[in-house]
Amino acid sequence: MLQLSGLRRLRLSAYLGVVGLSTALKIQERGYSVTIIAETLPSDPKTIRYTSHWAGAHHVSIAGDDVRQQKxxxxxFRIMWDMSGNEAEGCFLRIPQTEFYCEERKQANILEVMPDFRYLGATELLAGSKSGVSFTTLTIDSPVYLNYLLSLFLSRGGRVQRAAIQHISQVAEGAFCRAPNAIVICAGMGARTLGGVEDKDVYPIRGQTVLLRAPWIRFGVTQSSLDGLWTYVIPRRSGDVIVGGTKIDNDWYPNPRPETTADILSRALTLCPELAPPFLSQDGQTIRNPNPTVEDLQPIIIESGCGLRPARKGGIRLETEQHETISGNVVQIVHNYGHGGYGYQSSWGSANIAVALLDGVLKEVKANPET
Ligand SMILES: Cc1cc2nc3c(=O)[nH]c(=O)nc-3n(C[C@H](O)[C@H](O)[C@H](O)COP(=O)(O)OP(=O)(O)OC[C@H]3O[C@@H](n4cnc5c(N)ncnc54)[C@H](O)[C@@H]3O)c2cc1C
Structure with missing residues (x-):
């Protein structure tokens, strides 16, 4: 039985990746009190158990013809664009972006809505590409952005509890903080094993990358190839640049593979020879390296790494259900996980849907407090 005297007194729990943080902030805007419970926090060292640290990240929609995902x-994008011109400017970099495709694309491109969008002419295409587009977008400095979201959450009175949850009943019964009225599950890959959820439609798509120090790169570029690989260059505001990548379903290997690192560097340099550090001439002019090799990149490597994109058959799970505790308390559950390779670029949109679902179930609870 839920004893509710007013929605503002509801307690909610979520998790702490980019999806959990965005959702928690949107829930706070409704006036609810939120506690985040998570095993890994943004300020922790990077780990394979926390995907959000590993993302590039850029905003380049891959929604295809999935209308919900496009929305x-x-x-x-609209929210991040505003943030990048305002209080969170330091988390973003606005850049010109070019996408080279290995095939002719007959349908109108879903990226047509992006600022400065245009189709590339035949003379602009790279070897191995048959079509391409360019537009303006933004990149997100993932670790900086996660910490920004967390500090915003804390400054609004949010609470964080570090814990590894075995089963949602532990949260529902108040094992980590006072028993909540609702739980929002934003557990990323964790949704596959978390007791009470155990969603076997969730699977990893492993992505390996190399982080370089190359502040002279101020544009983004991606090229697809026939073997399904994408090579990409994502500059961050800090001057760091992520190059990638790989996309392998059900590959759980938690460490970067050296041979893959070598392959990524080679592909990235072919796509973007500007990655090689420029020379400084005697008269102080910056000169591009005319014959760059992978060796030239070695001094600017910060780290190689890999993350598990939390993909889900059927797309992001945005649904509600109820959980009844052993003592008979009914707790509302909202699911928001399974964001695959697009968790940043869809974070606010999916958070808004999750909050609308939450509003719906909590209204029902308020109307029927004895259920
Ligand atoms: C190489 C790479 C490049 C990417 N590039 C982009 C990009 O350019 N643009 C883009 O939009 N996306 C990109 N992504 C995808 C993006 O990183 C993910 O979609 C996103 O990070 C998923 O966030 P999440 O919050 O769902 O999961 P996570 O970041 O993994 O967070 C899950 C949270 O839940 C907690 N948790 C889970 N289970 C439990 C449990 N049982 N107990 C306690 N806590 C638990 C974890 O500790 C963590 O805090 C990329 C991913 C990779 C790997």
Whole structure:
């Protein structure tokens, strides 16, 4: 039985990746009190158990013809674009972006909505590409952005509890903080094993990357190839640049593979020879290296790494259900996980849907407090 005297007194729990943080902030805007419970926090060392640290990240929608996903991506872009011109400017970099495709694309591109969008002419295409587009977008400095979201959450009175949850009943019964009225599950890959959820439609798509120090790169570029690989260059505001990548379903290997690192560097340099550090001439002019090799990149490597994109058959799970505790308390559950390779670029859109679902179930509870 839920004893509710007013929605503002509801307690909610979520998790702490980019999806959990965005959702928690949107829930706070409704006036609810939120506690985040998570095993890994943004300020922790990077780990394979926390995907958000590893993302590039850029906003380049891959929603295809999934209308719900397109809407989430576009809504998120509008919000991030505003943030990048305002209080969170330091988390973002606005850049010109070019996408080279290995095939002719007959349908209108979903990226047509992006600022400065245009199709590339035949003379602009790279070897191995048959079509391409360019537009303006933004990149997100993932670790900086996560910490920004967390500090915003804390400054609004949010609470954080570090814990590894075995089963949602532990949260529902108040093992980590006072028993909540609702739980929002934003557990990323954790949704596959978390007791009470155990969603076997969730699977990893492993992505390996190399982080370089190359502040002279101020544009983004991606090229697809026939073997399904994407090579990409994502500059961050800090001057660091992520190059990638790989995309392998059900590959759980938690460490970067050296041979993959070598392959990524080689592909990235072919796509973007500007990555090689420029020379400084005797008269102080900056000169591009005319014959760059992978060796030239060695001094600017910060780290190689890999993360598990939390993909889900059927796309992001945005649904509600109820959980009854052993003592008979009914707790509302909202699911928001399974964001695959697009968790940043759809974060605010999916958070808005999750909050609408939450509002719906909590209204029902308020109307029927004895259920
Ligand atoms: C190489 C790479 C490049 C990427 N590039 C982009 C990009 O350019 N643009 C983009 O939009 N996306 C990109 N992504 C995808 C993006 O990183 C993910 O979609 C996103 O980070 C998923 O966030 P999440 O919050 O769902 O999961 P996570 O970041 O993994 O967070 C899950 C949270 O839940 C907690 N948790 C889970 N289970 C439990 C449990 N049982 N107990 C306690 N806590 C638990 C974890 O500790 C963590 O705090 C990329 C991913 C990779 C790997």
């Amino acid at each position: 989430m991506d576009r809504e998120t």
